[in-house]
Amino acid sequence: MRPLLPGSTVGVLGGGQLGRMLAFEAHRMGYRVVVLDPAEDGPAGLVADDIVVGKWTDAKAALELAKRADVVTLETEHIPFEVLAELEKAGVALRPAAEVLRVVQNRLRQKQFLHENGFPQPAFAHVHDAASLADAVSVIGAPAVLKSLTGGYDGKGQSRALSAEGADEAWSRIGRQPCIYEAFVPFRAEVSVVLARGAEGAIAYYPLAENVHRHGVLHTTRAPARVDLAVAREAQEIASGIATALGHVGVMAVEMFLLEDDSLLVNEIAPRVHNSGHYTFGACATSQFEQHLRAVCGLPLGDPAQMRPAAMLNLLGDSWARGEPDWSAVFATPGAALHLYGKADARPGRKMGHVTVTAESADEALARCEAIHARLQPPG
Numbered sequence: 420m421r422p423l424l425p426g427s428t429v430g431v432l433g434g435g436q437l438g439r440m441l442a443f444e445a446h447r448m449g450y451r452v453v454v455l456d457p458a459e460d461g462p463a464g465l466v467a468d469d470i471v472v473g474k475w476t477d478a479k480a481a482l483e484l485a486k487r488a489d490v491v492t493l494e495t496e497h498i499p500f501e502v503l504a505e506l507e508k509a510g511v512a513l514r515p516a517a518e519v520l521r522v523v524q525n526r527l528r529q530k531q532f533l534h535e536n537g538f539p540q541p542a543f544a545h546v547h548d549a550a551s552l553a554d555a556v557s558v559i560g561a562p563a564v565l566k567s568l569t570g571g572y573d574g575k576g577q578s579r580a581l582s583a584e585g586a587d588e589a590w591s592r593i594g595r596q597p598c599i600y601e602a603f604v605p606f607r608a609e610v611s612v613v614l615a616r617g618a619e620g621a622i623a624y625y626p627l628a629e630n631v632h633r634h635g636v637l638h639t640t641r642a643p644a645r646v647d648l649a650v651a652r653e654a655q656e657i658a659s660g661i662a663t664a665l666g667h668v669g670v671m672a673v674e675m676f677l678l679e680d681d682s683l684l685v686n687e688i689a690p691r692v693h694n695s696g697h698y699t700f701g702a703c704a705t706s707q708f709e710q711h712l713r714a715v716c717g718l719p720l721g722d723p724a725q726m727r728p729a730a731m732l733n734l735l736g737d738s739w740a741r742g743e744p745d746w747s748a749v750f751a752t753p754g755a756a757l758h759l760y761g762k763a764d765a766r767p768g769r770k771m772g773h774v775t776v777t778a779e780s781a782d783e784a785l786a787r788c789e790a791i792h793a794r795l796q797p798p799g
Contacts, residue, residue, distance in 0.1 A: 421717065422716060422718050423489050423490055423716040423718075424716075425448055426451075427489040427490070428451040428452070428453055428469075428487060428488045428489050429441075429445055429450050429451070429452050429453075429490055429491075429492065429712065429715070429716070430452075430453050430454070430455070430484045430485060430487065430492070431452060431454045431455070431467075431491075431493065432454075432455050432475065432491065432492070432493040432494070432495070432498045432502075433454070433455065433456065433475065433495040433498065434455065434456025434458065434464045434470070434494075435462050435463060435494055435760075436463075436762075436770065437463075437495070437691065438452075438454050438456075438463030438494040439462040439463040439465070439466055439761070440692070440697075440700065440708045440758075441463070441494060441692065441708050441711065442454070442463055442467050443466065443708070444700075444706060445712055446466075447709075448709065448712060450712065451468040453468060453469035453484055453487045454467045454470050454471070454484075455473055455475070456470065456471075456472065457473065457474050457475070463494070466761075471484045471487070475495075475497065475502065476499055476502065478502045478505040478506075481498075481502050481503075481505065482505065482506065482511075485509065485511040489512070490715055490716060491511055491512065491514070492513075492514055492515070492669060492711070493515075493520075494692065496520055496523055496689060496691060497524065497570065500517055500520055500524065503516075503517035503521075504517045514668040514669055514715040515665075515667050515671075515690050516667075518665075518666070519665045519666065519667050519690050523665075523689075523690050524569060525569055526566055526567070526568050526569070526599045527545055529687075529688060530543050530599060532664075532665075533661075536661075538660065538661060538685050539657070539682070539683060539684050540684050540685045540686075541601050541602045541603075541676070541684050541686075542558075542559050542602040543559070543599050543601045544558060544559060544600045545597070545599065546590065546598050546600045549587070552586060555600035556580075556583045556586045556600070559600060559601075559602050560583065560602070561580050561581065561585070562580060562581050562603040563580045563601060563602055564577055564579050564603055565577065565579075565586075565589050565590055565598045565599070566599045566601060567593055567596060568596075568597055568598060576593060577593070577635065578590070578593045579603070580600075586600075604676045604678070604684060605679075606676035606677055606684075608629055608644070608646075609631070609632065609674065609675070609677070609686070610628060610629050610644050610646065610674075610683075611627075611628045611630055611674045611675065611695040612624065612625075612627060612628075612654050612655055612657070612658035613625045613670065613672045613693055613696035613707055614655070614658055614659060614662060614670070614671055614672075614673075615671070615710040615711065615713070615720055615723075616662045616668060616669070616671065616714065617668065617714050617720050618668050618714070620663065621719075621720055622663075623710065623721070623722075623723045624655045624658075624723060625642070625696060625699055625707065625723045625725070626643040626644070626725050627650075627651040627654050627655070628640050628642045628643075628644055628696070629641050629642070629643075629645060629646075630674070636733065636768060637733055638732070638792075639730060639731060639732050639788055640694075640695045640697070640730060640731040641728075641729070641781045641782075641785045642698050642725065642728070642729050643725065643781060645781075646677065646681075647681065649681075650681050654675060654683055657675070657683060657685065658673040661673055661685070661688060665690070667690055668715060669690070669691070669711050669714045669715050670691060670693070670707050670710055670711040670714065671688065671689065671690050672688075672689040672691075672692075672693030672695060672696060673685060673687075673688055673689075674686040674688075674689070674695075691711075692707045692708055692711050694733070694770075697731045697775060698729040698731045700775065701729070701775050701777065702725055702726060702728075702775065703723055703725050704721065704722040704723065704724045704726060705720075705721030705722050705723055727754075727777040728777065728779065728781040728783075728784055729775060729776065729777045730775070730778075730781060731773055731775050732774045732788035732789075732791060732792055733770055733773050734759075734772040734773055735767070735768055735770060735771060736764075736765035736767050736769040736771050737796075737797075738765075738795045739771065740797040741797040741798070744795045745794070748790075748791050748794035749774055749791055753778070754776045754778050754784065754787065755774055755775070755776045755787065755791065756774065756775045756776075757774055758772050758774070758775070759771065760772050774788060774791055776788050776791075
């Protein structure tokens with residue numbers, strides 16, 4: 420693969436906050452960026468060099484983006500496989516490849532891939548009618564989580580069955596659509612491996628991150644995670660095995676459950692830069708965004724070493740309930756950096772930005788994040 424050097428143009432399918440941060444790093448490195456997004460004023464479109472306004476489902480719009488770029492990547496796994504296949508059919512340099520997304524963007528295919536390749540995961544069954552739901556309950560039991568096959572993120576498209584008797588009602592809550600019935604895992608912690616895989620197979624790992632979700636949305640990340648070195652290494656081995664088996668190129672995040680006995684189960688695969696890797700922007704020698712650009716442009720991977728312990732706090736639209744938040748809570752905090760995404764409409768649960776904090780320890784960084792969160796909450 421011939422490296423694409425500064426001066427080249429990177430096309431990004433999707434115009435959200437991840438594309439925005441990719442554009443920031445690309446500009447610093449001397450690359451141009453063109454994005455595809457339905458809105459002209461999306462987070463990435465506001466800072467990109469060029470934008471193709473169009474739906475993610477529009478193959479013609481995606482091909483127009485490709486005409487303006489030397490390589491095409493993505494910031495969301497929800498670009499339809501059919502669109503990605505059209506790009507590859509036209510000879511576009513697409514990284515990661517369409518096949519990676521075909522596997523990952525459907526929960527059943529993703530879980531079948533993990534099963535066929537021997538990666539650990541919670542027990543699951545495919546539910547498509549009342550009989551298959553009854554079979555799943557009898558084999559897996561309850562509590563369990565029903566997850567839609569496509570489109571779900573940040574807790575969307577999921578419903579919990581607390582008992583076997585409640586399984587049918589839980590299925591109704593997600594529209595009685597085909598789904599996955601997955602055993603609920605009593606985990607000790609949620610962790611994620613953020614790694615990058617180059618076109619020639621080289622892999623660079625970031626320190627294992629420890630995550631806390633609220634209402635299905637990532638609340639905080641701390642890095643490094645509070646785990647033994649052996650656990651961190653096992654998590655890296657699982658994640659690198661997944662990236663290699665998929666033939667992935669670029670940054671990938673693999674979310675896992677850490678159980679009480681220190682065993683790990685894979686939860687989800689995200690074939691892109693990831694929310695739990697935001698701390699790398701400022702805390703690591705090479706951010707996940709630069710690393711992704713290096714990988715898709717065929718450059719050597721950068722040093723992922725973490726320079727300082729860090730934590731990240733997501734800023735949701737709830738903090739805007741009484742108007743613009745008082746940002747002095749952030750600016751008065753040692754080691755804190757504010758990242759806002761340029762979104763005009765602050766809705767409850769919508770990711771509007773994040774804060775990263777570096778400190779002498781990850782515990783201290785996380786405590787400062789929680790203190791900021793408390794001060795940004797509207798009164799009452």
